Amino acid sequence: HVVYLSDTGKIKVGVTRSDQVPVRWIDQGAVQAVVIARTPYRQLAGLIEVELKKSFSDKTNWRAMLKPQLPDRDTLLAA
Known part of the structure; x- marks a missing residue:
């Protein structure tokens, strides 16, 4: 499993x-994404995700997916 950050x-x-x-x-409509952890099993990935959810959302705004937008190449770098 992988834990990732994506720009949606x-x-x-x-x-x-x-x-x-x-x-x-x-x-999910991501314009860019990056793997931040690889784990041998799902539970460990979930524990990492729970910690990261304190700083980042885990929801995709599906309404935003319907609007055309140009990606900001530095969004993930700033995170």
């Missing part, structure tokens, strides 16, 4: 299986 209009934290990268990000 704002920075979001998430977890997915390694074989779902980048499909999961595309499904």
Whole structure:
């Protein structure tokens, strides 16, 4: 499993299986994403995600996905 940060209009934290990268990000409308941890099992990835949710959202704003926007290349770097 991987824990990642993605830019879906704002920075979001998430977890997915390694074989779902980048499909999961595309499904969520991310314009960019970065893996921040790789874990051997889902529970550990979830624990990392819980800590990161204190600083980043874990929800995708689906309404924002409907609006065209140009990515800010430095959004994830600033996070």
